[in-house]
Amino acid sequence: NAGVTQTPKFQVLKTGQSMTLQCAQDMNHNSMYWYRQDPGMGLRLIYYSASEGTTDKGEVPNGYNVSRLNKREFSLRLESAAPSQTSVYFCASSHGGSGGDGYTFGSGTRLTVV
């Protein structure tokens, strides 16, 4: 099925550990995004990639790095996890930036940092 695939679905890390969240889309979308969702705060943009080869910071980039490996894949890395990074992470993609096509979201990664 066409869409956005995120792995893993669940992860528990110890403080200071590192990990990479993977995201892939098969819709030939140009733009990809990483969001985190915390209770009562809505979705907040961490990083985005408007097109292959470019990445830009969003609203809450500290503590994260990203790689747009190719047009399909956009990974999010936590170098040294902190409890404040406990959240649900969503990857999304869209054909364009501010156009009317909207997002397609992955099903999310629930991350707990202890």
Next chain:
Amino acid sequence: KNQVEQSPQSLIILEGKNCTLQCNYTVSPFSNLRWYKQDTGRGPVSLTIMTFSENTKSNGRYTATLDADTKQSSLHITASQLSDSASYICVVTRYNFNKFYFGSGTKLNVKP
């Protein structure tokens, strides 16, 4: 400041009843507004999109309205079903800036 505010934060209704969710925004310049439905444990899924010139748009039992002058949108759900239990998120796109602004959502619980 570009913001999107939704109300109420949460809502409980009985199956078969109607409800209306609100979204007010200050995002400018405005490009479009989307309503998303997010089931528990899943990513958001688009319900409808409203552009500047559209006042009303329906998608089955969901009807969205937009008043671009007052910068308000509503999502009306008719004859609610248990499967409507979800969070509903309003997202406003800022024209030409490649920026999307999310509301914090309304959590709807439909009880039998």
